[in-house]
Amino acid sequence: MEKREEKVVCVTGASGFVASCLIGTLLRKGYTVNATVRNVADPTKVDHLKALEGAKERLRLFHADLTVKASFDAAVDGCDGVFHTASPVVFDNIKDPQTELIEPAVNGTLNVLRSCLRSPSVKRVVLTSSLAAVVISRKALEGNAIADETWQSEPGFCEEIQAWYCLSKTLAEEAAWNFAKSHGIDLVVINPGLVIGRALQPILNVTFEEFLQFITKGTSSIVTADGTVILVDIEDVVQAHILALENPSANGRYCLASASLYKSEVYKIIRHLYPTFTLPPCDENDRLKRSALQISKEKVKSLGVDFVPIEQSIKETIEFLKERNMLAVP
Template identity: 60%
Template structure:
């Protein structure tokens, strides 16, 4: 018997990178899935997933429209709230483009969940962006962050890290709402999620690789390092967080911590013909990496991670297949 047989769950933001892979895994495990998107006509690829014809339904919903998630979550056993805007670089109006949709959208989904007594647990997709961006730890020697850490909003605003602001505020709003209304909430805080994507369009995190390969820099690894995790591990953690009765609080996910030059070095070894910028091992002198504790994730069942070499290879191969890279 599949673990999800007879269970109905909702996944918000179904067209997203994490959400698409999560829906694929949930269907594979026997779940009946209700997926919300702003435009159901744009996610035909979801209907091709094994089990989708029998156990996948699409619902139209908008983060900033109150009550738009009511129908999708009604009668569900669980809700996976992954929907949130992901933007980096030149952001003209942080409130309108990132912060309000993230915070209000999260509260709208949780408000809809309150109306459905069948819901046993809500899984929120947050980010390490809500954990490690703090001036007290950035650049410090030997820092290891864990689930007790939060990004400092004042520091994030100072450096214009608006995505970090949006994820931190949205997560804190979720915790306040859940505690006030008795919702069983579990939060997943992944690092830079990469790997093979199932949706036809790429999300903003893939700009990291394209920018790194073509220009020698990135828009997402602003501190000279990344905390990557394979999308397969990220969605596995989401499902475990729903299925494990003892799961609670936050769970940080990062397979490793890497400088940019280490990423380039691995890619150069995997793809000698790929045009890559010169890797600068002297970059290590410009700052210290922030490592992420793996201890609590172990209690969830994430004992080991897909090796970063495999994740990088899957990512590059996927970009090649989409004609975004020439090897």
């Protein structure tokens, strides 16, 4: 694998699912990584990072907080590139969307970009956004729709259906683009669907909990307004982020989804993989009501992303949950 010893990058939100896996790959590729976490003394946040191959030599941990101005200055200083993955992820039991989600997402993103602006070494910023900032709109409810990088989620529609996480990602990405264009920052944005696969951190994040609820109880916030589940493998997400940094021609947004499926289609895959596993009741004709919203792969494939088959991703996820004793599958 090509080495990158001369390259120093920053990864924010380092203890998270995407960031942890991204850091692992960056270290294996020879990068030096400045990783930010809210509490560098918390073993549940940093021990899995310290255990990564190459961490002893090339991983530096920094305390940083999305809500604190200039908090990311030290971590960003001297870096060639910055991966901003940190953002609050909350789907349920939200009492104050503005305080719990929107302000930390928007202001945190701007804090990171301001730190990048203060560091002349930074050549490119790769922002982890979401398809939540792309497909939450009335247009997505139309039959035979194919979403691409030109689509934008509608803040008003997000508020109407109380999709607060989606609203936070939409507003944070919008703020990032406005700031980057105003200050000449080279920004590339990755918009993944629900990320599945194998995680490194000891504590399962919200998306795993939602996926677990989806296959055990049949209800979950991961189902979009049009009734579909949009999935992508963690390996694809990591690959897209690194390609977005390394490829000089990378630009704009990249939608990232290996499959967009109705519940019955996901359950069919699981039944094939695990015939004795009992799934919740499901409308087996949901896929016949109308065509599921699809996500264009044209632009992201031009970046060089080669998607993991969705059946493999689902199997890896279930096996991972079994190993963590979160799911009993015969």
